[in-house]
Amino acid sequence: MIDKGYLLGERYRILDTLGEGGMANVYLAEDIILQRKVAVKVLRLDLQKDPQIEARFQREALATSELSHPNIISVLDVGNDQGLPYMVMEYVNGPDLKDYIRDNSPLDLHEVIRIMNQILSAVALAHKHNVIHRDLKPQNILMDKRGNVKIADFGIAVALNQSSITQTNSVMGSVHYMSPEQTRGGLVTKQSDIYSLGIILYELITGKVPFNGDTPVAIALKHAQEPIPSIRKKDPDVPQALENVVLKATAKDPRDRYASAQEMKADLDTSLDFSRKDEPPFVPNHGVNNDETIILPGFKPKESDSEEKDEKKDLDSEENNTKKNKASEKPSFWQTVKNHKWWFVFIGIAAFLIVFIMIFALSGKNNNENKIRVPDVTNLSEGTAKDKLEKAGLEIGEVIRKHSDSIDAGKVIETKPSPGDSVKKGRSVDIIISSGAGMTKVPDVVRENYELAADKLENLGFDVIRENQYSMEIPEGQVISQSIAAGVEVKPKQTTITLVVSQGKPPRPKKSLITLKDLKNYSLKSAQDYAKEHGLTLQINQEYSEDVEKGMVISMQPKVGTRVERGSTVTIVVSKGPKEEQKVTNITKTFTVDYVAPTKDENDDSDNKKMDEKSSGEGNHVQIYIKDDDHSLGNIYRDLYIKHDMSFSIPFSLKEGDGQLRVVRDGQTILNEKVTK
Template sequence: MITQGYLLGERYKILDTLGEGGMANVYLAEDIILQRKVAVKVLRLDLQRDPQTLHRFRREALATSELSHPNIVSVLDIGTDQGSPYMVMEYVKGPDLHQYLHDHYPLPFDLIIKIMDQILSAVALAHKHNVIHRDLKPENILIDENGKIKIADFGIAVALNQSTITQTNSTMGSVHYMSPEQTRGGMVTKQSDIYSLGIILYELIAGKVPFGGDSPISIALKHTHEPIPSLTKQNPAVPQALENVVLKATAKDPRDRYRSVIDMRSDLDTSLDPKRALEPVFLPQHDPNIEETRVLPVLIKDHAEEMSQANQNDKKAKNKKPASDKQKKGFWRNFYEHKFWFLGSIFSVIVILLILLLALGGRNSTQVPDLTNFTQSQARDSLNAAGLEIGDVSYQHSDKVEKGHIISSLPNKGSTIQRGQTVDLIISSGSGKTEVPDVTGLTYNQAKKKLTKLGFSVSREDSYSDSTKGTVINQSILAGEKVGASETTITLIVSRGKKSKPKSKTVKLRDLVGYSLKSVQDYAQENGLILKTEEQYSDSIDNGLVITQNPEPGSTLSKGDTLTVTVSKGKQSSTNNSEKITKSFTVDYDLNNANNGQGNHVQIYIADDSHQIENIYRDQYIKQDTNFSIPFEISKGTGTLIVVKDGTTIINERINK
């Protein structure tokens, strides 16, 4: 544990403890440079020598830092303090979704959709970067004071190009929200996250999870075998279309679930439409052919013990028979006692035989061999050796398996089935990557038609520009790139036309001479003015106070106009040995964070002989790559330059003489 007041990384002052986890402790801290509250996650001291834990901690930091989205908790900084790895995240003040639901249930359907839309938007971004969360649950979803959703804890998130097989004997995520394939130790895909999202949606509607139990095993078996309890029967006010979103997202077979989170969101957003009022109940199309879990024999044994106990109870109940005399009573008691002990023994033997039969698979059963990367001919030989035959053969694109070789089989490898049965094969038809065309300049409808014809999914974002309204001005994947069309969503930036400048609120400029720089900064911010500062020595004006201003007092300015003030550096000393240094750098423009057309928000902080780091030196928005040249005056020691773009520090360095 880190004590209150400790300065972590010479920058983050620990204020309080927010939580203690199995891998790391989370603290509330203050960034003493930018003077804002942050959450700091520090790897526990006893785990810092564990390579696997270190890898998982770094993986969480990497996975989250690569996901820039308003509904994902941002990673602001990563570092090490005296050998302790830590990461700094934005501080979200508010409850998690579990607590929020507890405090506000029942939630209106439109609010549920609003909450889910934010969650789905964030997960869609993660899936776009091929990152699967794997632990989606209300406890990992935070709600800030403004009602905005923030998804946290990518500690077990895994990129699709890494291993996506969970170990059967390890618990990953909460069993209440895990997909059937996750609990069986099978392949974890984007559809696994979609299953968890469906369970979360169910809980928001019903106020509870669909399945409970005395142990994780019993809950996992219910997810695997039992249908989702009907929401419409519990609450007739639930629209069938809304329940259908839950049913499709939580289908036992991943093939019956939504193809993408974008598809789920589109379906959810229309679920309250009166036109869908008579929609039939969703029915899955596939038989998941789910194999039993490793704990099945244990469960049967437990059941056998329960039956044996019930048999003994039944024996005791039947022993309580009336008798006409002591001899008759004793005779019948011995008769029934031996009879039920005999039947109980037979029952126990039968149960044990059944357990052995299930455990050993029976003489006529066999296991499906691993056919991955086999040719169809090799697969036939391997199956025939196991007493099996090739069933249906289908093809799908694969970037990892060579064309003509096996991707997977149904049932999966290792499944126990009867000899003589067939095994379906899925064979690679090659990479199937499609070159992305250039659709800029086309209308949105033309571009969407062109892209969907090639198999891409399309989403739309509107932005003001000088281009004709309704035409595509940018696309999220550049033309010429080759990607898997069926797995890719291309976001098109569509022109809203030129933004008409609203009549700006004007301000009559006051006389600012003699004001402190902080007062002028507050005045400029309140009136939407861009402040530019200059400095010079003065024998009559104290250091830090305004000497002159431009425009002059009484001038009329509008929001966005520039106000320039000259600030006194105090009297010039004859022994002043300060050195003037100019630091030049470029801030790149990021179209994806255009702040509704305003551009990227850039804030510059400097520290030298005349400036303190806590005061904003320059505050502006940019709409293109912009060059900056910042002058420093340093007489002793070093200066500091900090540049923040859209809330993220992009430059933090010392300036030496």
């Protein structure tokens, strides 16, 4: 355990303990530079020298850092404090999904779909990057105060290209949510995660898991052999189409499950549609896989009397045959050689062969002594990597530079030959150095066909999420809007762009009477979904409330139980929260600092010439000062040296009043302006 107040990595001050796990402990900490709370996962002290545990910890950091999604916990920093590996993540102040279900069950079906859609969107991105979570469960899904979910704990996640750990004989994960093939130690695929998602959806709807038992083995056997209990038998109000999503996701045979999380999300989105009200129950194409039978250690079936007699008869017969065979047994090879008159010739040949083999083995040993293994210099600086390779007896070959989203600029991405390869002493090794993440301008795809727009963005490296929306102006299949404006420069492999796609004009509402249900304490999104489902026009008013949580419905008009026609207007009042609550405005200020090369004057012997010579080595000295609710203009926000033009994006948090930005280059203020809401 780390004591409160300890400054980890000279930056993160430990405030409290959030949780203790089998592999790592999680602490609440304060980032003293950015002055914000973060969650820090630290490898347990007693596991520091375990290479498998440390590799799993590093794998979690790598898997999560490559996934940039609003519903996945962000990794902010990875470091090592006096030999103690740690990982810094965003802090989510809220319950996990297990506690949320327990405190709020039964959940409204619209709320179930809203939560599940966020989870599916995040898993779809992970699968697109070939990362399987393997331990999806409500305890690993956090919820913030706005009701947004965040998937955490990629500690046993595995990349599909890591064949050495994709199939394992050890069972990892939580047995209540594990797929049948996972409990058998079989091949773990994306469909294994989809099975877990189906169990989570079952629990969101019913408030509990489908299978329980006295032991993990009993629960695992139920997952492998018993059908998922019917949701509609317990609650007939659940549509068959929604239950079918659960049944298909939790099919025993992976071939019967959804091909992807995106396909499951698309099916879930329409599960409450009126057009699917008469849908038949889902029936899998393949039966239950009972190919693998587990035999418990020490178990031996009791034999019948007849079997014992037959066995005794067989033993007697075998004993008689053995005696006969001994009498007619042929002499061994060495006995034959010994009895031969040329036995000494055979002995000589054997001795010659033994000497030849020993000489060959010693020769191979000498060859191996001239070979060394390429050391691992990944993530080291260029100079440190070269020193390490040269000390190992290797030459430095070609130095190649390329962009990398996961390795910092100036550090080694990989070597050729690879680390661990056996090569001759003096062999040249090529080093590939990171030049930092490449920035790409987001293209304008509004009013383009969705398929063409998605292909264009994906070819640039972006992840694309589709959202459908009716439009009176934009033809069906064309993009209405994009979540990141055209022309903005971002890192494609760390960016997800949501495209809102037109479904065409909304269908004309049918003239049928609807009995209004009570929307009080619904979220605004759930109320909008209800209005959309029943063809109602929703008029939204807002007012402050001390009793009703912000974003929740206070009242509605017409009243509950009123029968209205499709197309009618329903007015709801949505809470703005307590009146004294101040609204926080987040603003990002983007600017570029130009690099100014030092001037050279051969006749200048002053101190200015010495300063120019120093700056030419280190670059321009840039200091950035900001003023907002979290920072004071008297403290330096960023202090660095640049050797080329550099762009900055600085976030400001403003509750009331204005902020201020000041930039100083080599002691001179080059930018000083006010930042307003």
